[in-house]
Amino acid sequence: MAQISLHRPFPAAEVPQWDYETDVAVIGFGATGACAAIEAAGHGARVIIFERNSGSGGASGLSGGEIYIGGNGGTDVQRAAGFADSTEDFTAYLKAAGGPCVDEAKCDLYGREALNHFAWLKARGVPYRGNYLPGKHIEPTDDSTLIWSGSEAAAPFCELAKPAPRGHVIQHKGWGGGRPLVDVLEASARANGVEIVTDARALALIGDGDHIVGVIVRIDNQPRYVRTAKGVVLATGGFAFNEAMRRKYCPETFKLNDPIGDKDDGAGIEMGVGAGGDAVHMDQFFTTCxxxxxxxxxxxxxxxxxxxxxxxxxxxxxxxxxxxxxxxxxxxxxxxxxxxxxxxxxxxxxxxxxxxxxxxxxxxxxxxxxxxxxxxxxxxxxxxxxxxxxxxxxxxxxxxxxxxxxxxxxxxxFFSSYFSFFTLGGLRTSTDGEVLDRTGAAIPGLFAAGRCTSGLPAWGHGYSSGLSLADCTFFGRQAGRKAAAG
Amino acid sequence: MAQISLHRPFPAAEVPQWDYETDVAVIGFGATGACAAIEAAGHGARVIIFERNSGSGGASGLSGGEIYIGGNGGTDVQRAAGFADSTEDFTAYLKAAGGPCVDEAKCDLYGREALNHFAWLKARGVPYRGNYLPGKHIEPTDDSTLIWSGSEAAAPFCELAKPAPRGHVIQHKGWGGGRPLVDVLEASARANGVEIVTDARALALIGDGDHIVGVIVRIDNQPRYVRTAKGVVLATGGFAFNEAMRRKYCPETFKLNDPIGDKDDGAGIEMGVGAGGDAVHMDQFFTTCxxxxxxxxxxxxxxxxxxxxxxxxxxxxxxxxxxxxxxxxxxxxxxxxxxxxxxxxxxxxxxxxxxxxxxxxxxxxxxxxxxxxxxxxxxxxxxxxxxxxxxxxxxxxxxxxxxxxxxxxxxxxFFSSYFSFFTLGGLRTSTDGEVLDRTGAAIPGLFAAGRCTSGLPAWGHGYSSGLSLADCTFFGRQAGRKAAAG
The missing domain is CATH 3.90.700.10 (Succinate dehydrogenase/fumarate reductase flavoprotein, catalytic domain)
Known part of the structure; x- marks a missing residue:
């Protein structure tokens, strides 16, 4: 019998029994996984989320709950504060923030769609107070909405795109808006009929020839076999907590001592690469003090x-x-x-x-x-x-x-002060969240989003607050919708 | 029928006919491939080198023919010049030069074995005048042997290891000693009965389950199927001439305009990864003006x-x-x-x-x-x-x-002045040249060395002249010997 491994799909022919049958399996229940599940379910798919922890959250749940949004003349919040944010400026900033690692197609798409995405988030129930908080803030300490969350007004970015504040923070008193953000998304997923299985760690994809047709998860210490009629969505986060991967792909992070995330061990990247995926810009990381x-x-x-x-x-x-x-x-x-x-x-x-x-x-x-x-x-x-x-x-x-x-x-x-960090490199995906192989072709049945991919926040030197959650939530949705389309 | 692709081994079961049968196939005829072939043949294997060009050379043939050697009290040349180079100092320098990307096991092994390797090169017929040339030189303009070719005497390296000059240059008037170096190695390979097939570009590995059992090469515009009883050795160089790979893995090189090498398109890295190998430190590159x-x-x-x-x-x-x-x-x-x-x-x-x-x-x-x-x-x-x-x-x-x-x-x-560059990232290999998968296990039948691997010259900021040819020649031999052992 084949070994169960992150590093190559388990052959479907050797699956002893199917313990779960679904259209779409989402691996990981942070903001990415939640959005993928909501969208897949909203497009008619049966969806199960498998989460290794006992509840939702992931790295998103530890974040500030801030999402980078602009373009199309600005959100209602931006416009009320006097910022008419054009799609051209917004997209130009996204591309500058991506630096030499930029995925231009993702910037172009999100540049056009971010306002619709904001409406979608609000329609799911994410609350926004709607006000603008001037000044320099890491996160609002009150429940304000709009802050300057990047380098928009600073050189060289301000020469490349007309500046506007674009960090949109969930209404929530104080820091830590990521937890209530995921709570809202979880409620929406449940309301959409998404099945949620916790304490279920993904062990391997299941492959049938070139197609990914399922995933093996460990539940109650047993491998359980999940058949996916349409797709698996990897939403497992980066590899800040995997020292072996950091050593091989991102050794500069050993200058630092404070990984942030929730067990982010790169498992989704490993599974994706094992299925033929391409991991890119693996040397990139975010850090801040x-x-x-x-x-x-x-x-x-x-x-x-x-x-x-x-x-x-x-x-x-x-x-x-x-x-x-x-x-x-x-x-x-x-x-x-x-x-x-x-x-x-x-x-x-x-x-x-x-x-x-x-x-x-x-x-x-x-x-x-x-x-x-x-x-x-x-x-x-x-x-x-x-x-x-x-x-x-x-x-x-x-x-x-x-x-x-x-x-x-x-x-x-760098090592003894608080320099938090997380990794930015990961699977190369299409704007629809398809995991791409090294020739650029989509791997049938396999999708990914968030920090197990290289996305909007591709370059450590260009990171801005809210870029990662923008990428997680928007491209999580893209992946879920495409997976549901089968 | 399966597609012929760099990106996954072609199934042995679908091979229409075997055009060549050998124990070891070496892909690429630079210094790495030559040394692998010599050593494999010397250990009793039937060996064929397949080279895409019409003759030997590769990037090695364009180099200065300088090899980084020391330790064990120093080479005869070092000792005659008054440098008693201990293995500890030599190894410590190799590790400092590898920086955060260092492969300690490779440094330890080469630190112990470099003097024997020098003797081996001389026994193959590589000539050395034997003198020491003080001063700052990129390469000797006469036929001198020993030069300072790294940062040994400079901070912080001089604090980590007692300095010694270690660049050993083939006896050859003026720059460009790489060409005569490869000529000597080619003659040795031919004398050892190695078969050489030129104008033969590798298209794909051939796999049988987990084993690599051959390679497909294009000859006279036709795919030719090579059965390898013992192993394939990838010796194809880096990816300085592959813009798509540079964009995905090493975008900083787009600041520069002068790749050096000979069609180094990363094909060996792609084949190795496609067979389950692990490409590491892909963001690293050497440059100099x-x-x-x-x-x-x-x-x-x-x-x-x-x-x-x-x-x-x-x-x-x-x-x-x-x-x-x-x-x-x-x-x-x-x-x-x-x-x-x-x-x-x-x-x-x-x-x-x-x-x-x-x-x-x-x-x-x-x-x-x-x-x-x-x-x-x-x-x-x-x-x-x-x-x-x-x-x-x-x-x-x-x-x-x-x-x-x-x-x-x-x-x-950086872009308009002459900043030559080549890439340093590549396949992760054991000290025996086995291509390792992402779990660290050897892929049966697949070996690699030189710039399609990450080796001694792992870190751009620590590169020293002669490190790459040391890595190519020594670990090329290691790979050839291990492949011959089957």
Missing amino acids: PWTMPESHAYGVFVNTKGQRFINEDCYHGRVSRCSVDQPDGKVYLLLDNAHFVQPMDFARMSIAATGDSWEEVEGELELPNGTLSATMEVYNRHAREGRDPLFDKRPPILTPLDQGPFVALEMN | PWTMPESHAYGVFVNTKGQRFINEDCYHGRVSRCSVDQPDGKVYLLLDNAHFVQPMDFARMSIAATGDSWEEVEGELELPNGTLSATMEVYNRHAREGRDPLFDKRPPILTPLDQGPFVALEMN
Whole structure:
């Protein structure tokens, strides 16, 4: 008898019995799986979700519940706040955010469809207060809706697309809107007749020639055989918790110590590749350190261990963090003056590395040569007083002189400070969620979406909050609908 | 009938006739394929090499013919030059050069065996003059043997392993020792009874269940079926000439315009993955710009478009170049004073971006803000006069003040200057050259070596000249021997 393995489909001819029969099996019950299931059921398919945990959630349930939405003149929330967001600008931003890893077809489609997707989410019952919260926020601490959640207003993105805030956050007091978002989606899935089987971990796909015709799941410590008349949708997340995969495909993440997700072990990527799929951009990851909290710290200046700036600090906190991780010696410094310094958040695990009544004193306390950090800050402050940053094009109001001593350098160590991360590489899929083989052809019966695929958030340096949930929810729907079409 | 495809083994049961029967088929006739064939034949196997071109060579034939060798107290050449190279130091350097992508088992094995490998090469007839050529050279312009070919003497490598020169170059007047190296290996292969079939491009592996039992090659426009009693050795090189693969796995290379190699289209990687193999570190690539020619330019200082240094310029030219390509805005500047400037080589396509009687003038001509590049050079020169570089730990004699005007900034554009590149990611193999599947198990009958694998030169930022040919020749032999053992 064939072995049951993530790494190759189990032969249908050797299945001892069919324990479940359905049209579509969805593997994983985060936002991706929920949306795939809702859409498949809505298009007439019998659907079962199999989830390894005892309930829904996944990495989505641990997120902020923020979805990146715009285009077509803007959502009602954007328009009420004065932002007429064109499809051209929205799509151009999506493509810039994808950088060298961009999937242009996915950007084009989502650019056209995001407003319809927002309407769909609201129709499912996702609540939005509808207001705009200006300023720099990682997530709203109240129940506000619309925030700036990327690098839209910062160079070079603002030159490529007219800026607009596009992070749409579920109405929910405080952080952690991902949990209620998944709850709403779960309720919608149940209302649509989706069957949900928890404590059921996927072990292998089942193949019949070139077709995927089912999946094996472990339930009560037994393999159970699921026949899918139409398709399997992989919605299993990335591989931030799989050290062997990280070592082979994304070793830069070993600089970091705080994977986020919920057992994201890459199983869906392995199953997809084992079925002939193509895993792309596997070296890409998102990371961020919550350095913009308190908000006054957003006005700080980053330097590396050579006393050099390396980024326009007005861009997205995750872009600053990702560029930080490219710097040498495993750490960077956030420089602040007395007008902007507040004790950093404990959970960020940032410490004070140096203080001084002048930048020269801070430089000396960091044991940097004379004329390095102090020259950096002299150039920065001289131009900030003129409202410009000729080196990195940081812009007002975040661009402001840091010249009111005393001064401080906060140390951010990639490994010991809180740099959360998750992986962005994964299966290559069509805009319909079909898993593509290495020639670009769809693998019959196999679909995938979310972080087990490479999608809208393809490039760590371009990530913006809400891109991953946009990708999960929208392309989850695409995959579910296409699977239902058989 | 099944399709003939790189992407999955063709079923043995559907082979219409066997056109060739052999023990071992080697695909590709560069240094890797030649060494695999010699070793397989030397261990009693019938061997046929299939080469898509009309003769041997591959990327190896276009190389400098330099092989990275050391350890066990040093080669005769190293010892004669006063370098007692311990296995510990040699191995530690190999591991540092592999960085986050290192394959420790390969480093350990080659660290122990490199001297025996050198003896083997000499026994095959590879000639070495036996002398040591001090200084900074990309390749010797005479027929010298031993050169510094990596970052051994530069930080941080010199702190991790006692430095020694380890680049061993075939005796050959001028550049281009790769061609005579392959000629010697070809003669050895022929003398060992290896059959050579040229104008024969591999189209697909042939599989029988889990075993690879042959290969299909196109000869005279017809598919020809090759039965291998013992194994197929893939020796087909990287994917620098496959734009679709670069886009999916290594998009950073699109900053560059000069792939090097000989039709390296990744076919072996595709065949290996199609047979269940695992392609790792696919984002890694080597690049270099010949900026150390003329040699006085090796004393220059690199700055990015912000006027910042970013590397100790005394490390390997390829490491400087690779770090350059990480800098923003698509270009860097090489700063020189009158004591060191000579007209750059035409083929490097570097141009003079600015000149001045002071670094302030150069700064102004580059339209950089006052106090950027000039501050960088003030700090650099002040410490260089004391023989130290507190920022990047560049060391004498390459560390020297650049203070004799007039001054010049040479512009190196990643895309329009000559930045040669080739890819480093590929199949994951055992130290015996077995192609490993995603669980780490060997795929029966399938072997690989050289740049269709991820091996000693795993990390672009750590590449050193001679690492790739060391990997190709040594692990080519390993693969050939293991294949012959059946």
